[in-house]
Amino acid sequence: MAAEDMAQVDIIIRERMQSPVGMIPDLAEHLVGAGGKRLRPLLTIASAHLCGYEGTHHYKLAAAVEFIHSATLLHDDVVDRSAKRRGRKAANLIWGNAPSILVGDFLFARAFNLMVETGSLEALGILSEASSIIAEGEVQQLAGLRDVEMSKATYMQVIGAKTAALFAAASEVAPVLAASGSQKQIALRTYGQELGLAFQLVDDALDYGGFEAALGKSVGDDFREGKMTLPVILAYDHAQQKGDKNALDFWRRVISEHNQSSGDLETATDLLKQENALEATLDAAREHIKTAKSALDIFPESPWKTALKRLADFVVQRVS
Amino acid sequence: MAAEDMAQVDIIIRERMQSPVGMIPDLAEHLVGAGGKRLRPLLTIASAHLCGYEGTHHYKLAAAVEFIHSATLLHDDVVDRSAKRRGRKAANLIWGNAPSILVGDFLFARAFNLMVETGSLEALGILSEASSIIAEGEVQQLAGLRDVEMSKATYMQVIGAKTAALFAAASEVAPVLAASGSQKQIALRTYGQELGLAFQLVDDALDYGGFEAALGKSVGDDFREGKMTLPVILAYDHAQQKGDKNALDFWRRVISEHNQSSGDLETATDLLKQENALEATLDAAREHIKTAKSALDIFPESPWKTALKRLADFVVQRVS
Numbered sequence: 188m189a190a191e192d193m194a195q196v197d198i199i200i201r202e203r204m205q206s207p208v209g210m211i212p213d214l215a216e217h218l219v220g221a222g223g224k225r226l227r228p229l230l231t232i233a234s235a236h237l238c239g240y241e242g243t244h245h246y247k248l249a250a251a252v253e254f255i256h257s258a259t260l261l262h263d264d265v266v267d268r269s270a271k272r273r274g275r276k277a278a279n280l281i282w283g284n285a286p287s288i289l290v291g292d293f294l295f296a297r298a299f300n301l302m303v304e305t306g307s308l309e310a311l312g313i314l315s316e317a318s319s320i321i322a323e324g325e326v327q328q329l330a331g332l333r334d335v336e337m338s339k340a341t342y343m344q345v346i347g348a349k350t351a352a353l354f355a356a357a358s359e360v361a362p363v364l365a366a367s368g369s370q371k372q373i374a375l376r377t378y379g380q381e382l383g384l385a386f387q388l389v390d391d392a393l394d395y396g397g398f399e400a401a402l403g404k405s406v407g408d409d410f411r412e413g414k415m416t417l418p419v420i421l422a423y424d425h426a427q428q429k430g431d432k433n434a435l436d437f438w439r440r441v442i443s444e445h446n447q448s449s450g451d452l453e454t455a456t457d458l459l460k461q462e463n464a465l466e467a468t469l470d471a472a473r474e475h476i477k478t479a480k481s482a483l484d485i486f487p488e489s490p491w492k493t494a495l496k497r498l499a500d501f502v503v504q505r506v507s
Numbered sequence: 508m509a510a511e512d513m514a515q516v517d518i519i520i521r522e523r524m525q526s527p528v529g530m531i532p533d534l535a536e537h538l539v540g541a542g543g544k545r546l547r548p549l550l551t552i553a554s555a556h557l558c559g560y561e562g563t564h565h566y567k568l569a570a571a572v573e574f575i576h577s578a579t580l581l582h583d584d585v586v587d588r589s590a591k592r593r594g595r596k597a598a599n600l601i602w603g604n605a606p607s608i609l610v611g612d613f614l615f616a617r618a619f620n621l622m623v624e625t626g627s628l629e630a631l632g633i634l635s636e637a638s639s640i641i642a643e644g645e646v647q648q649l650a651g652l653r654d655v656e657m658s659k660a661t662y663m664q665v666i667g668a669k670t671a672a673l674f675a676a677a678s679e680v681a682p683v684l685a686a687s688g689s690q691k692q693i694a695l696r697t698y699g700q701e702l703g704l705a706f707q708l709v710d711d712a713l714d715y716g717g718f719e720a721a722l723g724k725s726v727g728d729d730f731r732e733g734k735m736t737l738p739v740i741l742a743y744d745h746a747q748q749k750g751d752k753n754a755l756d757f758w759r760r761v762i763s764e765h766n767q768s769s770g771d772l773e774t775a776t777d778l779l780k781q782e783n784a785l786e787a788t789l790d791a792a793r794e795h796i797k798t799a800k801s802a803l804d805i806f807p808e809s810p811w812k813t814a815l816k817r818l819a820d821f822v823v824q825r826v827s
Binding site for chain 1: 526527528529530531578579582585586604605606608609610612613615616617619620622623626628631632635636638639641642643645646647649650
């Protein structure tokens with residue numbers, strides 16, 4: 188249904204990643220050409236239709252959202268020392284860290300160029316606020332690396348910032364363009380925020396495999412980095428409640444001391460399954476999807492409302 | 508004269524670099540607390556007064572300009588693997604590359620938050636355009652690293668983008684705030700651009716020392732990275748004209764092959780002096796300062812006009 192609109196967004200993305208400095212479109216093409224779900228710009232497009240928006244600025248805002256996302260991916264891959272992105276070798280491993288950092292900066296600046304062209308200061312405010320929250324979330328995650336004692340509350344704060352903030356902003360800017368009023372703005376913001384939380388929860392469960400995992404998704408990245416995610420937080424919590432010394436020692440060794448050897452990822456996955464930690468994480472995701480969908484209740488039934496609800500279901504269905 | 512205004516700018520800078528995520532203000536304080544000349548925000552402040560601006564938005568724009576600059580410094584230090592910044596250990600050597608990248612992103616996003624608050628879409632457009640040009644310039648510089656054949660034209664394009672674009676934008680946003688009209692806008696943009704070119708030329712000469720160099724400035728960074736700057740371009744050019752095989756071999760070895768050993772920096776500096784390449788670079792800077800100052804001719808005499816002219820003189824005087 189949104190295919191034509193997304194084709195428009197794609198045209199803008201490809202136009203605006205151009206530069207006479209050849210390394211920029213080369214590197215950007217490597218990332219953008221690898222596809223990706225374009226979930227975030229789709230939120231802007233579908234939300235704009237839901238609000239009855241009839242202009243063309245939603246294309247530019249959707250492209251801006253994707254540029255902000257691409258910039259964070261490029262920087263994340265340097266920060267996390269990633270090997271793969273979207274099934275391809277990560278850009279930092281081909282061009283080096285420096286071009287990944289700088290092309291990320293370029294795409295981020297281009298995102299703001301696009302927003303300025305829409306003339307909506309309010310949309311600019313929402314997306315620039317989201318951008319600083321994303322960076323805060325990334326730093327908080329970094330500061331919490333290898334902290335086996337991280338609480339669920341801190342984790343939810345991190346994913347709310349690093350992931351959900353952009354989903355929320357991408358959805359919220361649509362009613363702003365359409366001047367739909369604050370009630371619809373809050374509803375779509377909530378929809379996006381909850382959807383983003385669910386998305387990250389599912390992603391964090393997928394990192395331990397065990398499902399018919401989505402294609403191209405590599406397994407064990409979080410574990411190898413010593414990143415605390417909900418499955419591990421739940422399993423560690425259970426081990427503490429039961430006084431399971433073996434499990435506690437294991438998690439402290441692999442996360443806090445970051446002392447890992449072969450077989451540890453498999454042991455971790457076994458422990459998570461034993462404690463139902465992956466299923467519990469997916470249950471949490473399903474709860475957020477429920478909240479996301481019910482935030483749309485204030486909108487009358489329409490094909491776009493149905494589309495946004497299906498999109499929400501899709502986020503959790505990719506693992507079942 | 509601008510001391511009170513700059514104190515206001517400092518208050519905004521310190522307020523807006525705060526975050527509940529402690530690593531952000533810690534790292535930002537390390538950079539901001541080290542001082543720095545605050546040349547770019549000063550351009551916004553002085554230009555605003557020159558245009559008779561009587562509001563308060565110039566404080567926020569000046570702080571935004573400094574945040575954009577700080578973000579590029581943090582990223583540059585990762586890209587260049589710098590050891591020192593403003594006489595202190597570079598942030599990436601204390602906190603690591605990842606926090607420097609992410610706090611840079613945070614400051615960049617905060618810059619846009621501040622701009623949005625001024626409500627000036629035109630200023631936003633100018634500063635976001637400058638931001639993408641800066642990133643383009645940085646990538647172009649990276650792509651030209653160790654290219655001993657780099658032309659003066661390419662070099663001027665690189666420094667026009669990576670350095671002068673922000674000086675130009677910092678100056679141009681003031682007449683935009685004051686609604687002074689396009690003639691004054693072009694004049695101040697030209698002033699900033701020319702000043703920025705001169706600033707970078709002087710910086711590139713200072714990298715080879717040989718003057719009563721400004722405090723805290725380390726020597727030889729560009730050489731060690733294999734970065735082509737005007738002094739080397741001029742010396743290499745002279746060597747080609749004279750068919751000086753020894754000099755050509757030297758430059759090709761240390762730049763193109765990036766094969767350097769102890770004593771090479773001294774040899775390079777000697778060659779540059781022999782060819783008057785450092786003096787010629789400073790002469791080029793002086794020419795740009797002349798153009799910068801004459802761009803102000805359309806403004807009636809005033810203490811602020813005098814201040815901007817003195818600021819221009821200061822940029823070249825720090826080496827003589």
